[in-house]
Amino acid sequence: MDASDTIVNEIEKALKQLIVICNKYSLSGSLSTVNDLDNAFPSNLPRSTEVEFLYKNYNPEKLKIETGFTPIKIHSVSELSKAKMVMSAY
Known part of the structure; x- marks a missing residue:
């Protein structure tokens, strides 16, 4: 197992935990x-x-995590180009 496989495995564990948390707190999106x-x-x-692993297996659709101050938004694959243009403006 090389470093890339190890990283993907760790990311997968974290994303599975994120799904548990999203379900537990009925977060919007999927x-x-x-x-x-x-x-x-x-x-x-x-x-x-x-x-590639993230978007192929866990594409976040309208997922927004409220933090009490500024929500965390993970853009879906269909929103990436638009999000890049907005971020490039800053």
Whole structure:
């Protein structure tokens, strides 16, 4: 098992825990799979093994985690290009 596999395994454990927490607190949104990531992922954005794993297996759809101050928003694969443009403006 190389370092990339180890990282993906740790990410998978964390995402499974995130699902438990989302269900426990009835958070809005969901985590779903993306069947054709090559066509769904914006071609102008960099990809890594970890990013591919996230979006292929745990694509966050409208997932927002309220923190009491500023919510945490994890963008879905369909929102990545739009989110990059917004972040580039800053």
